[in-house]
Structures are given as C-alpha cells and as structure tokens.
Amino acid sequence: MADFTEQNRQYFDKMASTYKDNFANVVESLSNLTRDRRLWMSDKWTDTEAGKGQEIKMLEYACGPGHVSIALAPYVTKVIGLDVSDNMISEFNKNAQEANLSDKMTGRKGDLLAESFSEEMNSPEIFDFDLVVISVALHHFENPGLAMKRLGERLKKGGVCFIIDFVPAQHHEFDKEFAEAGKTVKSHGFSREQTWELFEGAGLSEGFEYEVIQEPINFTKDGKTFEKTIFVAKAKLV
Template sequence: MSTEHNDLTAANREAWDSKAKEYDAKPWQKKIASQVAEALNSHADWLGADWASASDQECHLLDYACGTGSVTRALSTHITHATGIDISSAMLSQYTSLLSSTHPSLVLKTSVADLCSPDPQPSISGPEFHNFDIAGVALGFHHFANPATCIANLASRLKKDGVLFIVDWLPNKIAPGEHIGHAHAHPDSHDHNHNHNHVKEEETEEWKKMKKTIKTNGFTEEDMRKIFEEAGFEEFGFVVLGEKFVLEMNGKKVEKTGFIAKGRKV
C-alpha cells in the first residue's frame, strides 16, 4: 500500500474514532442524514435492488464506511439484513448500539476492514461477507485514497445483478474532471462568509484534523461513470439531488450539490 493510502487511512481512523459518539449529533449533521435518507427512499425503485418483500424475500445490504448507520436506517424498510463495515471500531460500536435498539427486526453484522486497500481482508473473507443484494457508500467517497479500488472491492462482494450506489457531491469551483487534494477541498467550496481579501483564516482544531481526512473535492458524472464501468458495472445511472447539503466547516457554512450514482454487477 502507498504512503498516501496509509496516511489517509490513519487520519480517517483517528478522526472517526474520536467523533463517533457525537458524529451525527449537530443539527446540520442530522439535516444531511435526513436528506440522504429521503434521497435513497425516493429513488428506491430507480436503484432497482431485489428489495425485501411481503413474500419473505430477504434483502442483504452492505453499508460501507457505515459510520453510525445512516444508510442502514434509511433503507431499513427495504432490507432484512445489514452488514456495516468501517475502518473505525468506535463507529461500529455506535452502529450496533443505535440500530439494535431502534431497528430490532434487522439482522446486523459488523466488521472493521479497509475496502480501499488492495490487500486481502481476513476479517471479511467468509461467505457472510459476500453475495449482497445491494451495497452503498454515503458521503464517504471523497475521503477515500483509492476510490476505484474501493468500487472494485465492493463489486466483488455483490451477487450477480447486485446493485452498488454512491452518494456524494459534485466538485465546486473546479473544471470538470479536475480533482483537488485534501488541503484545498472543503474550504474552496461555495460558502456564506467568503473572504474576498484572501487573508489567511484561523483554523479550528477540529477543522485541522478533519482536513487531513479529505482526498477529493467531489466527483463529476464522468468520474463516476468511468470508475463504475472500469469495475465491470452496467446500467450506470446518475441523478443530481435538488436540495443542497449545507455543512458547517471551520465556522463557515458550505453548500454542496449531492448526487447518487449507481450500477449493476453483471
């Protein structure tokens, strides 16, 4: 694995371990979680997975970079089994604790693993970590050192005709297809307190830590199509979400235009 991958993984693990208990506690975080849930539910037919049915058909979800389980909660009425995988054990503890109390009918499983790594993952080598009906990542993709490797690894976990979806956001203030490294990612987005004099701003300690976790300043439709198709997916689809995500970063409000990308494994 590259030094960049190791450094980014370490930064993400440290950040998410420290934030697990308060990760989605702030009003703006709750708002984004509800937006993701609404987007996934309103596009459930479009996603086209083999959802759970009244005839006792099971549906198994792989929720990668699952955090505290916003994707699992969002799709809870469509699935019967959920497997949360994350690099942060603290996040997985929250995932299990929150979901077991609020969604007792779901069959839950978790594991610590890094699907951005090309190396084998012994912890998820068993059959229970394969043949998923649907897999997804919500708002984690821009943190990944190797998005294409992650997509390929997720593909290997899906059954034939299984569906993969990614919820993330479009780039801001950059040319189509251009990627900006983590040092410039979120601060260059459209915000409500832009400093027109370009005076260096004070950075909060929280932002200094978070900035180290960001790899890419969003993805275009062309970016996502290429990654999906190179991993062997067909029926690529891409929808831009109407309501912007509003993040609060370093004392500023930052707007991001979200999307859902999907593909079907053949």
C-alpha cells in the same frame, strides 16, 4: 495508503460519538434521500414483487453511525456495515439496537483498501450482496477506483451499487471551516464522467445513472451553515 486510512480512522473515531447530533441535518437529509430513492436504485426489496420472499443482503461501506442502513433496513433481510473506525462501528450497532433493527443489522470493522484481508473479511458472509451503498464517503478513499473494484467483487451478479457523494467544487469557505476533515479528503467531488469510469472499472456498467440533487445538504458549524451539492449514481454488476 495505510497512513491515509489511519488518518481517516483517527478522525472518525474522534467524531463518532457526536456525529449524529453535530450533523443532524445531514443525517436526516441523507436518510430521507435514500429512503425516497430506493425504488430508483433497485426494484428488489422485501416489499416488492421482484424481491418478495427472497433473502436480500445489503452492504454499507464506510457506514459511519448507520443512518443510511437504518433507512433501508426495513426493506432488506440483512445489513452489514463496514468501517475502518472502531468507534463508528460501535455507534452503528448502538443505533441499530435503538431502532430495534439489531436482528438484521451488524457493524464490523473492515478496510477494503488493505493490502491483505483478515479471515473475517474473506468470510463468505461478506460477499454476494444484492446492494452495496456508499454514502458521502467515496471522496475519503485514497484509491476510489480500487475501492469500487473490491466492492464490485462482493456484489452478486445483477447486484446494484448506489453512491451518494459531492459534485466537483472549488475550494471555498466550507473547506476552511472544516479544515481538519479536509485532511481526510482525497477527491473533491466526482463528475458524471469520473463516476462512470469508476463504475465501469469495477464491472458495474449496466443501467448506469447519475443525477445531481437540486436541493443541497446543509452543514452547520459554529452557527454558520454551508451548502454542498450532492449527486446519486447507480449501476449493476453484469
């Protein structure tokens, strides 16, 4: 598991400084989707009756440069981004500062699939979240079930886990064009049944929903555009 994580770390370290520009369409699509779906994923935000006046903590795991966190940060009191890539964490914190959100957004290096955790990862601050988000990253985890279980352990009771990822698909031209990225991929999408099993195994069995997004997201490389169909899913910790 350590070798696979290291492969991911190296790849995303290399991608970090250009990710926002190279995948501008994806960043915009995921940011808009997350913002538009926030009331679907939870009714507890700083601007809603259910969350008004409360501390609302959010964790984005495998946060990358933080575009999803930036989309949701105005509606929570605190966001922590965790990623195995040092360079992605640097981009996360830089982008938070540029968005004037560094007062509530902090990125830290962290690996929930590690055999043992650092003192910082065992800090009470990295527990009791109201919301955990994993955006187009679950397919990179060597053990998605273990990742979900450990994320579930960091939610407070009634907290929500929200996932965006790819629906299952056969290999096609996309995989050839993004062959280097393919080396960091463990799962080629998740069906409704597979996603339910991941949630249930993590104790996240209340209010499960899985919805395929009809409008695909577009990846562009060397003038070519490739479409990928994504889904959103959510459930609460009971």
